[in-house]
Amino acid sequence: MPSSEAARIARAIGGADRIFLAAHEDPDADAVGSLLALRSMLLSLGKRVHAATPDPPPGRFAFLEGHAAIVTTPPAWEADLAIALDCDGIQRLAGLAEPFLAAPITVNIDHHRGIEPFGDIHWIAPGAAATASLVVGLADELGVRITPSRASALYAGLIADTGGFRFTNTSPAALRLGARLIEAGADPAELARRVFTIRPLPAALLEGRALSSLDMVADGVLVASLSRNDFAQTGALPEATDGLIDRFRDVLGVRVAVLLKEAEAGVWEVSLRGNGLDVATVATDFGGGGHTFAAGCTIEGDLDGVKQRVVRALTDSLEDETRA
Numbered sequence: 001m002p003s004s005e006a007a008r009i010a011r012a013i014g015g016a017d018r019i020f021l022a023a024h025e026d027p028d029a030d031a032v033g034s035l036l037a038l039r040s041m042l043l044s045l046g047k048r049v050h051a052a053t054p055d056p057p058p059g060r061f062a063f064l065e066g067h068a069a070i071v072t073t074p075p076a077w078e079a080d081l082a083i084a085l086d087c088d089g090i091q092r093l094a095g096l097a098e099p100f101l102a103a104p105i106t107v108n109i110d111h112h113r114g115i116e117p118f119g120d121i122h123w124i125a126p127g128a129a130a131t132a133s134l135v136v137g138l139a140d141e142l143g144v145r146i147t148p149s150r151a152s153a154l155y156a157g158l159i160a161d162t163g164g165f166r167f168t169n170t171s172p173a174a175l176r177l178g179a180r181l182i183e184a185g186a187d188p189a190e191l192a193r194r195v196f197t198i199r200p201l202p203a204a205l206l207e208g209r210a211l212s213s214l215d216m217v218a219d220g221v222l223v224a225s226l227s228r229n230d231f232a233q234t235g236a237l238p239e240a241t242d243g244l245i246d247r248f249r250d251v252l253g254v255r256v257a258v259l260l261k262e263a264e265a266g267v268w269e270v271s272l273r274g275n276g277l278d279v280a281t282v283a284t285d286f287g288g289g290g291h292t293f294a295a296g297c298t299i300e301g302d303l304d305g306v307k308q309r310v311v312r313a314l315t316d317s318l319e320d321e322t323r324a
């Protein structure tokens with residue numbers, strides 16, 4: 001994927017010795033995979049690299065090479081260059097934002113739509129299926145090889161963000177990239193199992209709770225909710241909800257699926273999935289963001305209040321879209 005931004009970033013990397021790499025809070029496979037692949041590439045170029053995410057990467061990605069090197073703290077040294085991956089807004093770096101911005105040159109590599117650009121160089125490609133695909137573009141620009149471990153990390157990101165080549169961002173380019181990464185040593189069956197299928201018992205128990213909470217509250221708006229109690233009683237980690245909402249979107253008649261997840265007492269993380277309907281606008285109205293059909297925000301209040309506000313906003317927005 002040739003791009004003038006990739007060339008500028010490659011030049012910035014060429015001129016740097018100490019590089020601070022960061023990816024977004026609550027990191028997903030694209031964030032972790034992109035971070036690990038780029039870290040490995042930069043190490044091979046003889047750079048000193050610090051890789052961090054505001055929250056620890058999920059343990060289920062521990063099989064990816066370098067996973068243990070990811071920390072939640074900024075580097076103890078002054079970086080020459082800081083690169084953010086998969087971050088739709090500086091706020092997604094949470095506590096790492098300030099040290100990130102303190103670097104003399106800052107770079108943002110991302111594929112989210114409608115993001116607030118930050119950094120001296122931003123390479124934002126909303127047409128790219130995953131940030132992982134931009135990291136491959138950068139590898140080509142830098143002339144570094146996609147080793148089997150880099151290919152595995154990047155393939156994990158690619159399949160996570162395309163839902164295993166099922167989402168609307170599944171394009172010829174995404175499939176070609178998948179093929180290239182498999183040729184470079186990624187094991188598709190094993191990686192699909194690691195990213196999508198394997199899960200601990202508490203996650204299965206939590207899904208049971210989410211299923212029993214399902215409520216078709218308005219025409220085509222299906223809401224699931226998980227309280228702090230549900231997490232405490234099942235022993236499930238926050239990441240146990242990964243992929244859950246996508247299954248709820250597939251329930252017949254659903255236009256929008258909503259998952260309300262209580263992060264702290266009275267603080268609800270709201271995930272939205274639209275079946276061909278824009279949900280990013282509603283998420284943005286509540287101070288969140290994301291992709292057109294997959295977005296999220298955080299709302300404070302009790303469950304009923306939060307549910308009502310989200311559902312009202314969604315039904316208003318659905319009416320507008322139906323009329324338009």
Ligand SMILES: [Mn+2]
Nearest residue numbers: 030086131161
């Ligand atoms: Mn991504």
